Amino acid sequence: MSIFSDNIRLLxxxxxxxxxxxxDHLEISRSRYISYENARSKPPVEVMIRMSKHFHVSIDLLLSVDLTKHPLEDMLKLPDNRIVLPVVVDHEGNETIExxxxxxxxxxxxxxxxxxYIESLQRISLPxxxxxxxxxxxxxxxxMPPFKDGSFIVGKYVESLNELKENKTYVFVTSNDGITYKRFKTRKIHAITVAADNSFYDPYDIPLEEILEVWQYASGIFPEDF
Structure with missing residues (x-):
């Protein structure tokens, strides 16, 4: 068996x-569908797309996430199922923060x-x-003072770049620079302009295709000598 075959059987x-x-819904024969559930063959792209639409689950999740271990009802589904975040609560019912x-x-x-990976991270609760x-x-x-090495920025997930507000601060997760905390300045056709609060650093552009996630500043955790 495979993750994919187990997933479509479960769904x-x-x-x-x-x-x-x-x-019938997928417009294929029953025997052909059974071969997918039994992991005897793999569907072509066009059938995979129909499966994704039928089950309302993205193709990458069908192929890579064991839904028997991570039930969809226990996850926060983000736009287009691009990311799946397990929603975990503490004993008082507060959602925990990774x-x-x-x-x-x-x-x-x-x-x-x-x-x-997300479930492996340590968690705190800020009710x-x-x-x-x-x-x-x-x-x-x-x-970005007062944040420095040893401190943490707590961010709230931003679903769309259209939600970015001028002069507000965000954690940008990008394929090129990794995790960076900057102030949003403006949006261009193919990029956004961000700036550091420390005037020593010049503003710069982040290409839209490099942006993986955006989290708006919500709170901070500072070291003892802050």
């Missing part, structure tokens, strides 16, 4: 459909969409932060 059962009904470790922040670039999904990121350097 079909959740929809309460038979193999025949699912195959902390991206200072020494392994670059690992976040490969693990940000992997539920198992005063509500109505959103929050995560804590390590600060780096001296470009």
């Amino acid at each position: 079909r059962a959740k929809h309460g459909k038979t193999q025949r009904e699912t195959a 902390i991206v470790p200072q020494k392994a922040s670059m690992g976040y670039l490969t693990g940000y969409s992997d539920p198992e 005063f932060l509500k109505n959103g999904k929050f995560r804590a990121f390590p600060a780096n350097g001296d470009s």
Whole structure:
């Protein structure tokens, strides 16, 4: 068996459909569909797209995330299922906040969409932060005082770049620079302009295709000598 075959079997059962009904909806034969559930063959791209639309789950999730271990109802689904975030609460029912470790922040670039990686992160609970999904990121350097090495920025997930507000601060997760905390200045056709609060650093552009995630500043965690 495979993750994919287990997933489509699970999703079909959740929809309460038979193999025949699912195959008819996908416009393929029952025997062909059964071969996918039994992992004897893999569907071509056009069938995979139809499956994704039928089950309302993105192709990358069908192929890479074991939905028996990470049920969809226990996850926060972001636009187009691009990222799946396990929603974990403490014993009082408050959603917990994952902390991206200072020494392994670059690992976040490969693990940000992997539920198992997210679940492996340490967590804290800040009950005063509500109505959103929050995560804590390590600060780096001296470009955004008062944040410096050893402190953390707690960000609220931003679903769309259209939500960015001029002169507000955000954690930008990009394929080129990794995790960076900057102030949003303006949006261009193919990029956004950001700036550091430390005037020593010049504003610069981040190409839109490099942006993986954006988190708006919500709170901070500072070292003892702050």
